[in-house]
Amino acid sequence: MKQRKLEMLLEELENFSDPELELEQYQTPPPLAAEILHFAYMQGDLDDSVQDLGCGTGILAIGAKLLGAKRVIGYDADPKALEIAKKNAEKLGVEVEFVLSDINDITEHVKTTVMNPPFGARVKGRDRPFLSSALRTSEVIYSIHNRGSLAFIQKFIKPAVITHSYVAKFPIKRTFDFHKKERKVIEVEIYRIKVSG
Structure with missing residues (x-):
């Protein structure tokens, strides 16, 4: 499946109905999700x-399955988000x-983890348990982080080791009351991490 086709399918998915600020619930934008997943697919990391x-809401998990992953599991601590994710997968x-x-x-x-962990904008270090869990349970990790995180991630x-990294745009729609603009674009870094062993 071509990247653009994947992006169009992912754009059909339902977003958070009532996002939780403390959980930093921002849906991965469909163009970015399609880009990361297509890159992972080209590396042969979505075959298992x-x-x-x-x-x-399941965007990365569903995208991985659309690209042919044999088995996909999506974990979340928010039952409301998982309900939307299940509906999205059915759709x-x-x-x-x-x-x-x-x-x-x-x-x-x-084999592979794909994730958009909290950036730690609300609670510093919120991404660390996600990285720790991914390092413990997978061979390859694709993760999205705030731009400027490279040195920290490499050390953590x-x-x-990080085998690939690049900068991407992450548009955020006005979601919470403190957001001033209808849409703000931040820069993020995408990392492909190879777990040794």
């Missing part, structure tokens, strides 16, 4: 088992397991 940590006719779980309780091992993930 895939998990989406903090899957929210596109894909089978994804959605599991209500705290990020620290995940033990099942998969050792002995795992």
Whole structure:
């Protein structure tokens, strides 16, 4: 499936109905989700088992399944988000397991993690448990972080290594009361991390 086709399908998905500020619930924009997933697909990282940590409404998990991943599991601690994710998977006719779980309780091992963890804008270090869980349970990780996170991520993930990184645009629609603009574009960094071992 071409990247543009994937993007168009992902644009059909329902977003958070009532996002939680403390959980930093921002849906991964469909163009960015399609770009990351297509890159992972081209690297051969979506051919087996895939998990989406903090899957929210399921956009990355569903996209991975659309690109042919054999088994996809989406984990989230918010039951409302998982309800939307299940509806979204049904809408596109894909089978994804959605599991209500705290990020620290995940033990099942998969080949690849795709995730858009909280950036830690509200609570510093919010992305760390997601990285720790991914490092513990997968061989390859694709993760989205605030621009300027490279040095921290490199240090945090050792002995795992970043094999690829690039800057991308992440448009955020006005979601919460403190947002001044209808749409703000921030720059993020996408990392592909290879877990050693």
